[in-house]
Amino acid sequence: MRVLPKAQRQAMYEIYAFCRAVDDVADEGGTRPERLAGLKRWRDAIEAAYAGRTTAATIGLLEPIRHFKLARVDFLAIIDGMEMDGREDIQAPDEATLDLYCDRVASAVGRLSVKVFGVSPERGEDLAHHLGRALQLTNILRDLDEDAAMGRLYLPRELLEQAGIPITTPTAVLAHPNLPQVGAILLKRARGQFDAADALMARERRRATRAPRLMGAVYRLILARLEQQGFAVPRHRVKVPKSRLILALLRHGLV
Template identity: 60%
Template sequence: MNQQMTSQPATFQGSASGSSFYAAMRILPRAQREAMFQIYSFCRQVDDIADSDGPRGERLAALQQWRDDIDALYRGQPPARLRDYAASVQKFGLKREDFLAIVDGMEMDVPADIRAPDLATLDLYCDRVASAVGRLSVRVFGLPQEDGILLAHHLGRALQLTNILRDIDEDAGIGRLYLPLEGLLHAGITSTDPQKVIADPALPKVCVPLVTRARAHFEKADEVMDRNARRTVRAPRIMSKYYRSILELLVARGFALPRAPVRLNKAARIAILLRYAFI
């Protein structure tokens, strides 16, 4: 999914070397950095399958092969493409169910493009494609288990909701709509056709509650990070600051037409990196 459903998982947007993910992860010690880029590579590959224009049946089969390969990895018989993962799985205690949840999340868009999911389905999607990545990541970072799970829950959802709000027009261009059905109906929008929804004057009424929800998740994530060692949460802190800045830029721009693309400029990214990377 270009730039995590197109609102692809926030942890692996674009190419690694040019992404916020890369900037946040390159500050880690070598073993942690290698594990994180393995997680990145896995996510990238299953995401590419889900987003390809190949026949849906072939994409479903390819995702199932990844499930089989993950199972083989955890049986101690990793296929070639996962052989290097064995050391990271053992060193950091990475969980099989989190890898499988990511595949399940990618698969949600394969049988048919998601359009206006209900809030429960949207939250499940966010959990699978973002918070599951977070659950793997916090083990690599070394957070205590309870706080790690909480951070993955809140930061994953905050990042994914920000992506969804940022990518409304891009997603609609490929026939996808991640805005929740309840929000559309509350705003008086009865269509789930992506092109009709993005042109509706009531669209901002759908987006405002998602902004509020994302901000609440960012705040909860901050609470978790604030009570943990600063060096342990450097990488997730950088990701959080990047995406919170993008969210506020979206709010400042507004959600009515015309909607210019929103990007965090290089100076702002560098300022965040300098402030939080070297502590």
């Protein structure tokens, strides 16, 4: 976000802070009823902000909402996504549920972000759709073991069944020798979403796509390292070296 002008940068920091806060509630907000109650308070705070009532939780969002005409429905969609995690530990959702989850926790963030970045309305929503799903699928593949430790498994049920993997516990699924088959399909799917996002950004003003181009470039590096490592045990959490981040900045003319 540091590559953005001040007003855009501050707006994105506020959006990120909101996302971080509701994610923390969903993951660490106590018992399930307590988590859902915490998310309900956030939902009420967003509704109050759009009704002109300031709360401590949303005071930082008021100017970005006004200046960039951010849509209430997208903030609520993010909370809906966090409620999916808060209600129960997601384990092997069907494809439709996984896509809905990706839309809520990632593409909805993208729909807010493209307005801040200044992407044209005719391409902004499609860019949010494709890049959001690309980033979230990459996150899912990167965080397999971390999510399993929390009792979660975001790999789609249909792909697990197709690979002959019994859907039992997350840790058992991740130890199955056929897991790389599922990983390969999701890698290909994520690359397709990145390609679609790149095609959209190529038709936009370069200044409006500086931040999403950099996010896409960095996450493509993560995806490539995941492919290089593979999905057989033992797996290690993939990180991008600082030198590769600097190269990505240079390649995209951001420094």
